[in-house]
Amino acid sequence: MRNLTCALLLICTHCFGQKKEIQNIASIVSIERLKKNLYYLASEQLEGRVMGSKGDTLASEYIINCFKENHLAAPYNNGTSYFQTVNSYRKNLLQSQLIIGEKKYENWNGWGFGMRSVESVLLDNIPVVFAGYGIENSLYNDFANIDVKGKAVLLLTGQPQDSTGIYLLSGTKQAAIISSYQNVLRDKGASLILLYNNRFAAESSIQQKSAFQAVYKIPFLQNNNLPVIMLSEERANELLAHSDKSIKSLARDITKTLRPQSFVVNNTVSCHIKIDITEEKAPNVIGVINGSDSTAGCIILSAHHDHLGKDGNTIYYGAVDNASGTVAIMEIAMLMNKAVEKGFRPKRTIIFASYTGEEKGLLGSYHFSTNPLFPVEKTHAVLNIDMMGRVDTFYTGKRADSNYAYILVIDSLNRGLRKALFTANEKLGKLKLDTYYEQPQFMQRRLMGSDQYPFYLKGVPFIRIDCGFSKDYHQPTDTPDKINYELLSDQIKLAFLTTWNIAND
Ligand SMILES: [Zn+2]
Known part of the structure; x- marks a missing residue:
């Protein structure tokens, strides 16, 4: 009995130490790095990153460099490639x-x-x-x-x-x-x-x-x-x-x-x-951090990196949509690697998925959902990030508190996703988690409107985090100077800690 108490005490101290350490890791999110990455992805050079374009390729190479630097495993071609080719039909x-x-x-x-x-x-x-x-x-x-x-x-x-x-x-x-x-x-x-x-x-x-x-x-x-x-x-x-x-x-x-x-x-x-x-090909970028328990399944942290491209000389930069989500998963890859280096390996494998073709009808995520790394039954949850770091039309000038994130959680298998999200937010103590889009009249569009949907169709529980719509949504004026980098940084910390929680629950 005594021994057991001691053992429990030890485990709890370890848990507490781990939680504190993971929170400390969250605090190293760097606004400077977020800016650098976002300004590159939403630059003229990348020409709006439309699926299959040179900009799409450059974006995916940039993401791969980040995955490499942070020691994510490459799942394809005998561990040498992060590319998953998506076939699409134009x-x-x-x-x-x-x-x-x-x-x-x-x-x-x-x-x-x-x-x-x-x-x-x-x-x-x-x-x-x-x-x-x-x-x-x-x-x-x-x-x-x-x-x-x-x-x-x-x-x-x-x-x-x-x-x-x-x-x-x-x-x-x-x-x-x-x-x-x-x-x-x-x-x-x-x-x-x-x-x-x-x-x-x-x-x-x-x-x-x-x-x-x-x-x-x-x-x-x-x-x-x-x-x-x-x-x-x-x-x-x-x-x-x-x-x-x-x-x-x-x-x-x-x-x-x-x-x-x-x-x-x-x-x-x-x-x-x-x-x-006509058939075309475009790249999904997939990187992996292996979990400590190979039987515990995986979670997928996803964002799409493609956008609308350009109309003549007019570039649709897609800074919020979704360079912001892309830099979020790049930053979280860095944080997760930091945790692993400090001896805190997540229990579940974390798959970092940067999809192409979202704007064309969820083509990259659909492809990955039908050609996954783990069987769908072994996919514990999806956390999808599509648009972060802007204050939307509801919050601009209308609500006092613009430190917020919209959430949409469908946890059909009771995997504690909502708790994981709210617990993470309590620890960070920063954001108002807004469930406005969970109302039935908005739910369906929201659900179908991003890369969680192909997984939802297969019964995988998910969390979507986003910042809502600004007047620049799908306009050439969605540019990186309009991002609120403090807000983006807080939303990324929330996504990181939530990912950690659902990878370890
Ligand atoms: Zn979009």
């Missing part, structure tokens, strides 16, 4: 034409589509039907008297509302949650969706502004959706020209009667979209 638009009656229109001349969601389409002279909002429901059914099989279906956006703005299906001013028109129309065998968008001009200008960005196939999205073409009011009315109706009069009739107005439009449409696919 979509190239070769042709796009919409033919209404006799008139031919090129893409964005009153119609358009998102390259991400559309594949090649070749439809000639197919009949057109108008089917309201594309809803099939016990209260309201746009398909009761109409067959859409093999047809192009002209739709309005939204749900039926009365003249006071109350939605018919929910009875409130909030739209009801119903199954998407795409699913309904696919099940009914329609061939094409022609969606009238009353904000066509604004939407098309946003889409055309981002047209410099190449689009890739997204491997985790199902591609069995019907093609959706967006139409301006003018094109929608051309389709309706042989009836005595306009797209707005149809919308008004539904509002007035709260009844479907579906009918067969006396017109045909042809749609030719030709997309070919």
